Amino acid sequence: MGITILFTTFILCLIIGVPVAICLGISSAAYLVFYADIPLVVFPQKIFAGVDTFVLLCIPGFILAGNLMNGGGITDRIIRFASAGVGWIRGGLGLTNVAGSMLFAGISGTAVAEAASIGAVMIPGMKKEGYPVSFAAAITAAASTVGPIIPPSVPMIIVGALSGVSVGRMFMAGAIPGLLLGLGMMVVCYVLAVKNNYPRQAWQGWKELWHSFLGAFWALMLTALIVGGMLSGTVTPTETAVLACVYAFVVGVYLYKGITFSDVPKIVIDSAITSAALLALVGIANVFGWIMANEEIPQTIAKAMLSVSTNKYLIILLINVLLLIVGMFMETIAALIILFPPLLAVATGVGIDPVHFATFAVLNLMIGLTTPPVGVCLFVCANIAKVPLSSVIRQIFPFLTGNIFVLLLVSFIPQLSLWLPNLIFGASR
Amino acid sequence: MVDILKKLERLIKWAIFMVFSVMIVAVVVQVFARTFMSQPPLWTEEVSRLTLMYILGLGVGASVLTGDLVNVDLALMIMPKPVRRFCELFSAALVSLFGFILIPGAWEFTKLGTMQTSPSLGLQMQYVFASMLFFAVLLGVFGLVKFLEILFGIPETELTPHTPTKV
Numbered sequence: 053m054g055i056t057i058l059f060t061t062f063i064l065c066l067i068i069g070v071p072v073a074i075c076l077g078i079s080s081a082a083y084l085v086f087y088a089d090i091p092l093v094v095f096p097q098k099i100f101a102g103v104d105t106f107v108l109l110c111i112p113g114f115i116l117a118g119n120l121m122n123g124g125g126i127t128d129r130i131i132r133f134a135s136a137g138v139g140w141i142r143g144g145l146g147l148t149n150v151a152g153s154m155l156f157a158g159i160s161g162t163a164v165a166e167a168a169s170i171g172a173v174m175i176p177g178m179k180k181e182g183y184p185v186s187f188a189a190a191i192t193a194a195a196s197t198v199g200p201i202i203p204p205s206v207p208m209i210i211v212g213a214l215s216g217v218s219v220g221r222m223f224m225a226g227a228i229p230g231l232l233l234g235l236g237m238m239v240v241c242y243v244l245a246v247k248n249n250y251p252r253q254a255w256q257g258w259k260e261l262w263h264s265f266l267g268a269f270w271a272l273m274l275t276a277l278i279v280g281g282m283l284s285g286t287v288t289p290t291e292t293a294v295l296a297c298v299y300a301f302v303v304g305v306y307l308y309k310g311i312t313f314s315d316v317p318k319i320v321i322d323s324a325i326t327s328a329a330l331l332a333l334v335g336i337a338n339v340f341g342w343i344m345a346n347e348e349i350p351q352t353i354a355k356a357m358l359s360v361s362t363n364k365y366l367i368i369l370l371i372n373v374l375l376l377i378v379g380m381f382m383e384t385i386a387a388l389i390i391l392f393p394p395l396l397a398v399a400t401g402v403g404i405d406p407v408h409f410a411t412f413a414v415l416n417l418m419i420g421l422t423t424p425p426v427g428v429c430l431f432v433c434a435n436i437a438k439v440p441l442s443s444v445i446r447q448i449f450p451f452l453t454g455n456i457f458v459l460l461l462v463s464f465i466p467q468l469s470l471w472l473p474n475l476i477f478g479a480s481r
Numbered sequence: 482m483v484d485i486l487k488k489l490e491r492l493i494k495w496a497i498f499m500v501f502s503v504m505i506v507a508v509v510v511q512v513f514a515r516t517f518m519s520q521p522p523l524w525t526e527e528v529s530r531l532t533l534m535y536i537l538g539l540g541v542g543a544s545v546l547t548g549d550l551v552n553v554d555l556a557l558m559i560m561p562k563p564v565r566r567f568c569e570l571f572s573a574a575l576v577s578l579f580g581f582i583l584i585p586g587a588w589e590f591t592k593l594g595t596m597q598t599s600p601s602l603g604l605q606m607q608y609v610f611a612s613m614l615f616f617a618v619l620l621g622v623f624g625l626v627k628f629l630e631i632l633f634g635i636p637e638t639e640l641t642p643h644t645p646t647k648v
Contacts, residue, residue: 065575068568069557071550074576081582092586096613100534100590106526109508109533112501287512290529294508317498324497328540329549332616335537383551426555 054087072386073333076340102338112327113293117300118160123311124304126271133264140255143245153195154234157202158275167196167429171436189437190447193429197418202230219289220282224473240454337389350394379420411469504532523601538612542619577624583617
């Protein structure tokens with residue numbers, strides 16, 4: 053009965069368009085009031101406990117750093133550098149789009165921000181050069197999924213907070229899969245470009261490559277600061293996030309001069325509001341998760357999955373299929389928060405390393421940002437390109453296939469995610 | 482009414498800016514002190530966590546208006562316009578209702594803090610727990626504003642023009 057109240061209310065709220073965090077809240081409140089008869093004072097307590105974690109300070113930190121850098125005009129510089137590097141190859145602007153996203157990923161921890169920033173510059177640019185505009189939108193959407201895989205990554209911070217896995221370890225685990233994802237999309241783009249005879253740009257010379265590198269240098273150094281800070285062990289991920297804000301402020305205001313002092317309060321406030329929405333989701337999901345744990349739902353799911361098979365590889369496949377289906381219909385962070393704890397229990401039950409599991413789970417759900425019918429990055433890019441969603445969906449299928457291939461590689465070859473963190477931080481436990 | 486809400490919103494945004502700035506200063510002091518001083522201060526972590534709770538408490542209301550609090554609008558997109566409008570109204574009403582029903586619990590929670598003090602700052606925890614009271618009240622108020630915006634067809638840009646950054 054309790055479970056029925058919880059999930060029926062949740063699904064009904066979701067259908068009528070209530071924000072996901074509030075769907076979780078209302079369904080939890082309905083359960084507490086109408087079934088469990090528990091006073092609602094437990095609600096603020098659980099929200100508070102879910103958010104009052106030092107590591108979650110990373111979220112406002114990395115969002116502000118990304119927004120400051122973006123406001124400081126890094127997008128054009130990154131794209132110029134990427135264009136000088138790969139623009140001369142067949143389908144050069146498509147490759148530039150992917151390379152730009154990979155570089156941007158080292159600064160921003162979110163996919164939608166990346167799709168919006170890169171898309172605003174690249175989609176009109178590709179259209180002007182004669183690329184089909186729906187192809188431009190599709191490749192931008194697909195490439196944006198690299199954002200939360202290459203460190204820093206907001207979803208991985210949330211996973212760290214949920215599971216207790218070190219965020220630094222999670223960030224490093226995403227590095228190789230993120231590079232593979234980007235390279236995979238470049239290969240797909242090149243094949244499509246050759247097949248459809250998409251244009252290439254003239255080689256602009258080593259001088260332009262060097263100058264564009266210098267232009268993007270301070271932006272790229274933010275990635276070095278983030279990764280270097282964590283590798284050195286002198287600062288925690290939270291401290292790295294805040295130092296990145298200070299760095300981005302100095303670069304944006306004094307070096308790139310893309311923002312002024314008077315722009316900063318608005319950027320800070322916008323970043324705080326975005327962070328508050330994410331933290332609300334984390335906090336309210338903590339109440340929902342607590343109820344699920346009380347009802348032994350994670351154990352039930354784990355038991356059900358393990359009753360199908362205890363074969364590690366089959367379980368990996370099952371988890372991936374489940375997450376891909378969920379990612380098609382559900383907001384990714386909410387899906388992550390709700391499903392991560394029960395699936396982690398399944399994964400560790402068959403001997404999958406938590407860091408490995410978290411990496412392919414996040415990668416899987418990020419692919420969900422570009423899968424119809426609910427793919428936020430698809431919506432953003434179709435909107436920028438002003439083309440029907442259906443045309444972007446048709447164009448994105450080759451990239452989706454490539455991304456799912458990389459997902460399978462990362463899922464079935466643990467070393468792709470574990471080698472780097474184990475090398476840097478030592479083997480876990 | 483709109484004037485009062487705009488003033489409230491300006492006040493909240495100013496507070497959010499101050500809280501975020503304090504968080505940055507606290508963490509920078511923490512890194513600086515640990516690197517260059519023999520004994521780093523203990524208060525920095527506590528302050529930064531306190532500010533995180535206030536970023537949540539003060540920012541969540543505004544996120545209802547800005548669209549940062551994401552929903553899944555798949556079903557809405559295929560509904561006829563009048564049904565969609567009704568669902569949007571009902572959804573905003575539920576957000577507001579959820580905020581308001583949390584207020585008594587948040588008040589109880591805040592009162593619990595009178596019996597506790599934070600370990601390094603010595604701050605009464607009611608001031609920390611009050612972030613949840615702000616959370617509930619602002620969610621209720623801004624949910625109501627959203628409801629009225631839809632009901633009376635007030636343009637969304639009237640309050641809080643903002644481009645959300647989702648994950």
